[in-house]
Amino acid sequence: MAATSFKEVFDKLNQGVVGYVVILLHVVAGSYLVYSQPRSNLAFLVFISSLLSLYFFRADNRFKILVGMLLALVIIPVIGVRNIFYLEVIFQISVFAALSLGLNIVVGFTGLLNLGYVAFYAVGAYLWAFFGSQQFYVLNYAPGTQPPDLPFLLPGDAFYLFLLVAVIIAAITGILLGLPVMRLKGDYLAIVTLGFGEVIRVLANNLDKPINLTNGPQGITPIQRPTMPEWVVDLFNSLFSGVIGHDVKLADMYNVMFYFFALLVIIAIIFVTKRLDDSKIGRAWTAVREDEIAAVAQGIPIVRMKLLAFAVGASFAGLMGVLLAASRTFISPESFNFMQSIGVLSMVILGGIGSIPGVILGAAVLTILNLQVLQGFSLYLNDLRQSDAVIPVINFAWKDLSTQLDPAKYQKLLFGLILIIMMIFRPEGLIPAKRRKRDVSVDETK
Amino acid sequence: MALLEMANITKTFGGLKAISDVTFSLEKGRIVSIIGPNGAGKTTFFNTLTGIYRPDTGTIKFNGKSLVGLRTDQIAACGIARTFQNIRLFADMTVIENIMVGMHVHLKQSPLQTLLRLPGFNREEKEAEVKALRLMQYVGLNNVENELAKNLPYGAQRRLEIARALAADPQLLLLDEPAAGMNPQETEDIIKLFRDIRDNMGITILLIEHDMRVVMNISEDICVMDYGEKIAQGSPAEIRNNTKVIEAYLGRGAVAGQHEEKLQ
Numbered sequence: 001m002a003a004t005s006f007k008e009v010f011d012k013l014n015q016g017v018v019g020y021v022v023i024l025l026h027v028v029a030g031s032y033l034v035y036s037q038p039r040s041n042l043a044f045l046v047f048i049s050s051l052l053s054l055y056f057f058r059a060d061n062r063f064k065i066l067v068g069m070l071l072a073l074v075i076i077p078v079i080g081v082r083n084i085f086y087l088e089v090i091f092q093i094s095v096f097a098a099l100s101l102g103l104n105i106v107v108g109f110t111g112l113l114n115l116g117y118v119a120f121y122a123v124g125a126y127l128w129a130f131f132g133s134q135q136f137y138v139l140n141y142a143p144g145t146q147p148p149d150l151p152f153l154l155p156g157d158a159f160y161l162f163l164l165v166a167v168i169i170a171a172i173t174g175i176l177l178g179l180p181v182m183r184l185k186g187d188y189l190a191i192v193t194l195g196f197g198e199v200i201r202v203l204a205n206n207l208d209k210p211i212n213l214t215n216g217p218q219g220i221t222p223i224q225r226p227t228m229p230e231w232v233v234d235l236f237n238s239l240f241s242g243v244i245g246h247d248v249k250l251a252d253m254y255n256v257m258f259y260f261f262a263l264l265v266i267i268a269i270i271f272v273t274k275r276l277d278d279s280k281i282g283r284a285w286t287a288v289r290e291d292e293i294a295a296v297a298q299g300i301p302i303v304r305m306k307l308l309a310f311a312v313g314a315s316f317a318g319l320m321g322v323l324l325a326a327s328r329t330f331i332s333p334e335s336f337n338f339m340q341s342i343g344v345l346s347m348v349i350l351g352g353i354g355s356i357p358g359v360i361l362g363a364a365v366l367t368i369l370n371l372q373v374l375q376g377f378s379l380y381l382n383d384l385r386q387s388d389a390v391i392p393v394i395n396f397a398w399k400d401l402s403t404q405l406d407p408a409k410y411q412k413l414l415f416g417l418i419l420i421i422m423m424i425f426r427p428e429g430l431i432p433a434k435r436r437k438r439d440v441s442v443d444e445t446k
Numbered sequence: 447m448a449l450l451e452m453a454n455i456t457k458t459f460g461g462l463k464a465i466s467d468v469t470f471s472l473e474k475g476r477i478v479s480i481i482g483p484n485g486a487g488k489t490t491f492f493n494t495l496t497g498i499y500r501p502d503t504g505t506i507k508f509n510g511k512s513l514v515g516l517r518t519d520q521i522a523a524c525g526i527a528r529t530f531q532n533i534r535l536f537a538d539m540t541v542i543e544n545i546m547v548g549m550h551v552h553l554k555q556s557p558l559q560t561l562l563r564l565p566g567f568n569r570e571e572k573e574a575e576v577k578a579l580r581l582m583q584y585v586g587l588n589n590v591e592n593e594l595a596k597n598l599p600y601g602a603q604r605r606l607e608i609a610r611a612l613a614a615d616p617q618l619l620l621l622d623e624p625a626a627g628m629n630p631q632e633t634e635d636i637i638k639l640f641r642d643i644r645d646n647m648g649i650t651i652l653l654i655e656h657d658m659r660v661v662m663n664i665s666e667d668i669c670v671m672d673y674g675e676k677i678a679q680g681s682p683a684e685i686r687n688n689t690k691v692i693e694a695y696l697g698r699g700a701v702a703g704q705h706e707e708k709l710q
């Protein structure tokens with residue numbers, strides 16, 4: 001009841017110029033806050049939530065695109081360079097949004113519960129980690145024993161080529177891992193895919209012998225980045241150094257660059273997801289999810305459609321894997337543990353299974369919660385611990401607070417709680433999936 | 447040559463012979479019913495024909511082409527569409543989408559066309575939508591194209607399932623108890639619909655039905671099954687007076703007068 005009446009009130013408010021005013025106010029206020037207080041988490045939350053206003057309030061599409069471009073191309077880079085941590089948060093949101101969109105195709109559209117999704121992310125990351133580093137010349141050395149000054153196998157600009165290669169290799173991996181599980185459903189499928197996910201991580205951990213493919217638990221570094229042309233830095237500085245307050249260094253410029261790459265990839269992924277969803281392929285996926293027997297009786301080759309879902313989902317993760325390896329210049333098996341798969345699944349469930357805007361929101365909420373809110377609390381508690389403050393009524397000194405109670409350590413508990421609460425109160429997610437309404441009429445003269 | 451020729455089909459589940467040595471053929475353009483008591487093997491017969499089960503023995507030919515060993519989706523693509531005894535719609539998809547899924551095998555859009563939204567894609571989708579809307583109206587569903595299938599009333603769900611099957615432009619339509627749970631008026635309407643499907647769309651119909659008003663009214667030929675075996679086949683008049691059939695339905699030693707009521 002509360003939900004419906006809230007929606008009614010919102011719809012009543014959300015008319016005419018209200019949308020324009022709210023969006024502009026929110027964007028301006030948010031930008032001003034982060035600009036003037038580049039260290040405040042709260043300011044960042046106000047700023048980043050202006051994307052929600054942009055999505056929910058009614059306004060002309062051209063206006064929205066204009067504001068969106070202004071945000072993405074000018075305001076975020078400027079704010080991000082002033083506090084590089086914000087850029088990192090936004091980069092991670094994009095990465096997880098891409099992963100969520102990929103997993104959403106498998107879990108949301110096609111209804112196949114995959115708990116090993118991070119495997120494909122690892123495939124993409126290790127692909128570029130191997131070819132974009134010196135690892136090729138380390139094949140015959142045990143980890144840590146290679147001589148210094150080894151050459152790189154490929155130039156850094158091969159990164160662009162490997163974005164494409166990763167899509168293909170990850171898709172093939174998706175099909176290969178998908179083939180043996182095609183007969184499984186529900187819990188059985190979940191358990192086996194969980195196993196596959198772990199297999200890939202264990203392989204990464206142990207393939208440092210007999211030949212050193214992955215450098216084992218130490219991980220691979222340095223991984224190359226694409227070269228940054230001089231003129232890009234100059235152009236950026238000539239445009240923005242005034243507002244930013246100082247000239248931007250090359251290292252920071254890389255963060256901006258990877259932010260733009262992530263933005264491009266996420267836009268491409270949304271585009272592909274939307275178009276596939278609204279086609280014969282997307283309808284077949286959903287039909288398979290809804291009722292396999294009925295779907296196959298309509299002539300839908302279910303094995304092929306499921307493999308296609310696995311392949312497309314995997315390719316998104318592979319793409320982001322390459323981006324991750326290049327942006328971090330370092331990867332190790334620990335980045336691809338089971339918690340990552342669960343994290344991405346939580347984002348999909350929180351946001352709304354099968355809903356494109358939903359899973360993006362889910363990715364944003366959980367990433368911010370993880371990187372900012374929990375960390376922020378931890379830092380705050382730490383400060384208290386350093387001080388002489390006591391909790392008033394019970395007379396407890398903050399100093400004595402165990403570090404076990406550090407909120408950043410409660411990430412898993414938090415994910416678990418979110419999943420349980422969502423399942424009880426809003427199983428369809430924050431932004432539930434909606435079917436497209438079609439406006440069709442039959443020409444009577446025919 | 448008959449449209450469908452099945453010979454010596456047997457299908458067992460463990461020790462249970464769900465279908466036992468059934469031979470059956472169906473001419474193009476007819477409306478034929480399969481009847482029989484509960485558990486006689488009628489639904490299993492459909493499932494075997496559509497490839498959900500593979501027969502233990504026997505041959506199935508459709509338009510002269512052997513179907514045994516083909517996957518269900520390949521058999522569907524040969525031109526056999528069906529509905530299910532316990533309605534199986536895509537519950538969370540809209541009515542029009544359900545019907546468009548039925549057109550799956552006829553839509554030619556390639557992944558590239560889909561991603562680039564080439565003109566061929568847009569044209570095909572528009573045509574599919576219009577065709578789906580026509581089919582909706584044809585089976586008597588009006589102004590519900592954007593409703594979710596699960597929100598339709600029961601009778602409408604049955605009609606939607608038929609529309610979805612018709613969307614595949616089948617040569618043979620298999621209906622598993624299509625009139626179950628319908629009131630007399632709805633039953634009469636649906637009988638008219640079946641006649642029209644056969645007469646105007648030229649689709650051969652094979653239906654399983656318990657409601658004798660439907661069976662006797664519409665069938666040109668009736669095949670009776672009991673305990674997995676085909677015990678009789680013939681016109682409604684012949685079946686009505688067949689002692690084996692009467693025994694199957696009423697038990698051995700039934701009085702001749704009683705079955706008339708039941709079958710009427």
Ligand SMILES: Nc1ncnc2c1ncn2[C@@H]1O[C@H](COP(=O)(O)OP(=O)(O)OP(=O)(O)O)[C@@H](O)[C@H]1O
Pocket residue numbers: 459462464482483484485486487488489490491531
């Ligand atoms: N998948 C299966 N596994 C085991 N036994 C089955 C299976 N499918 C059907 N049977 C059995 O086969 C027999 C025939 O069942 P079927 O569903 O074909 O009967 P029916 O004639 O359609 O009956 P009804 O009129 O009740 O729909 C029944 O005894 C049923 O229990």
Ligand SMILES: [Mg+2]
Pocket residue numbers: 488489490531
């Ligand atoms: Mg049955």
